[in-house]
Amino acid sequence: MANQENIAASLARTPLYQLGVELKARLTSFGGWEMPVQYSGITSEHEAVRNAAGMFDISHMGKFTLEGKKVIDQLQGLVPSDLSRLQAGQAQYTVLLNPQGGIIDDIIIYYQGEEKVAIVVNAATTAKDKTWLLQNLNLDEIQFQDLSPEKVLIALQGPQAENYLQPFVETDLQPIKAFGHLQANILGQPAFIARTGYTGEDGFEIMVDPEVGRELWRNLYNAGVVPAGLGARDTLRLEAAMALYGQDIDDNTTPLEAGLGWLVHLDTKGDFIGRSVLEQQKANGVQRRLVGLQMQGRNIARHGYQVLSAGQVVGEVTSGTISPTLGYPVALAYIPSKLAKVGQQLEVEIRGKAYPAVVVKRPFYRSKTKK
Amino acid sequence: MAEYPDDLKYQDSHEYVRLDGEIATIGITEFAVRELGEIVFVELPEIGKTFAKGDELGTIESVKAVGELYSPVTGAVVESNNALIDDPELLNDDPYGEGWLLKIRVDDPSELDDALTASQYSALVEGAE
Secondary structure (H helix, E strand, O other), X not given: OOHHHHOOOOOEOOOOHHHHHHOOOEEEEEOOEEEEEEOXXXXXXXHHHXXXXXXXXXXXXXXXXXXXXXXXXXXXXXXXXXXXXXXXOEEEEEEEEOOOOOEEEEEEEEEEEOOEEEEEEOOOOHHHHHHHHHHHOOOOOEEEEXXXXXXXXXXXXXXXXXXXXXXXXXXXXXXXXXXXXXXXXEOOEEEEEEOOOOOOOOEEEEEEOHHHHHHHHHHHHHHOOEEOOHHHHHHHHHHOOOOOEOOOEOOOOOOOOOOOHHHOOOOOOOOOOOHHXXXXXXXXXXXXXXXXEEEOOOOOOOOOOEEEEOOEEEEEEEEXXXXXXXXXXXXXXXEEHHHOOOOOEEEXXXXXXXXEEEEEOOOOOOOOOOO | OOOXXXXXXXXXXXXXXXXXXXXXXXXXXXXXXXXXXXXXXXXXXXXXXXXXXXXXXXXXXXXXXXXXXXOOOOEEEEEEOOHHHHOOOHHHHOXXXXXXXXXXXXXXXXXXXXXXXXXXXXXXXHHOO
C-alpha cells in the first residue's frame, strides 16, 4: 500500500481518501476511520441513489477470505442461517452470534465454490470478528486471510448501477442476481463483483486493488455517478429498514428481537453458537422487538429518544431520520412485543414533549427496480 | 468562506440579530446553516410568548442533527416566519433574508452591547475551522 495514505494520524484513511478530499467531501470520524459524511449534500446524494446511481467508498469495512476443507460446515456453527443451501456464486446475509444469542456482527458470507468463502464485516467490528472467527474455527483445516487493509471496496448503488458499471467490466453483469457474485476483470484487472448493498436499491459492491479502485472511482465519477457519503448511506439504509450495527443491533440483541427472524433456520440446520437461546425465544416469543415507527408530525425521532405508551416509557428509538424519499420522519425502536403490532399508536418523547407515532411495516421504502 | 453582514449582531451560539428600533429579527448564521447541513424542520415558539436572554427559543433539525436556538434578547415574540414551515430549505438558501426565524420586541436593547460584530464572529467561527 502506498505510504502517502499512511500519514500518521489518529484516524485511519482508506486508499480512496484523497479522492474524497479532492471532491471537497465533508469528513467525519466513523468507527476509527476518517470518512466522507457528504459531498454535494445528503438529500441530493440520497436521491441520486434512488433514481440513478451513487457510489460510496466502503473500503473501511472488514474483508476476509477463508479457504479450506469443510469451510461452510465450520461456519455453520457460528451463524443461525443454513449455509448448506448456498451454491457457488451465492451469498447469505447473516449474523455471528455469541452464546447468549446476541449479535457479534452482521455480515455477508459470499460462497465462491471450491471450499472458498469471502466475508465482509462492519468496520468498527473488524478486529472483534477476526478474533471470534480465529477462536472458533479449526485453523488446521482453514486458511484465514484478512484483506481489509489491502483492498478497496466500492458500493455502486441505484437503478442505473449496472449501466454505469458494465462499460468497465468484460463480463455481462445482467445475469447476476441479487446476492450473486463473481470474479471478473474491471479495467483489465481482477475484481470481485457482488450484487449486494446497503441502500435497498439494485447495485454492486466491488472489491479491487487500491490503484484499480481509484481508477474505477474516477471513471464512474466522470461517467456521472454521484459520490455519496455516510450521511446518505444512513438515510438510505434506514428507509430500507436495514439494521446498523452498534445502534439497532449489538451483542445484547438477538436476531429474533431485531426482526431478523428470516435468517434463523432452526429446522434445517444443526447446532450453532446461541442456538438454545433462539430456540427458547422462538418457543416462548420474544419480550421486545425492533419495529418501524412513522411519526405523525414533522418532529424527528432520533437515536436514544424514549418511546411512550399511555404516558409510560416502554422503549427506545435506535435510529431515526426524516425520510428523504417519503418526506416524513421514520424510526426504528425496540418496544415490548405486545405493542409491536402494525397500527399500534405510541408516542416518542422529543425535547420533553410527547409526539404521536404509529408502528408501521418494515421496510419503510421498497425499491421497484431491485433485482 | 461564508458571509457575515456587517449590519448584524452575532452570538457565539450562532444566532444573529438585526435590530430595527425595538424589533429584533433573529436568525442563524451561514456558518450554523452549513454545520447543520440540509435543514428539514424548524420548530418556533408561539406569538406573544416571552423569553429571557439565553432561553431556548426553538429547534432547527437537519437531516443529520438537531440545533437549539437561543434567544439573544429578552422580550416577546411578535412574528415568526411561517414560510419556513412549508419550506425549511429557505434557511439553507438565504439565512439572512428569507430564512429569518423570529421577530422579538426587545425589552432592553443594551442587552446587545456585548454581542459580537461581524468580524469578531467571523474570526471565531472561520478561525476555528
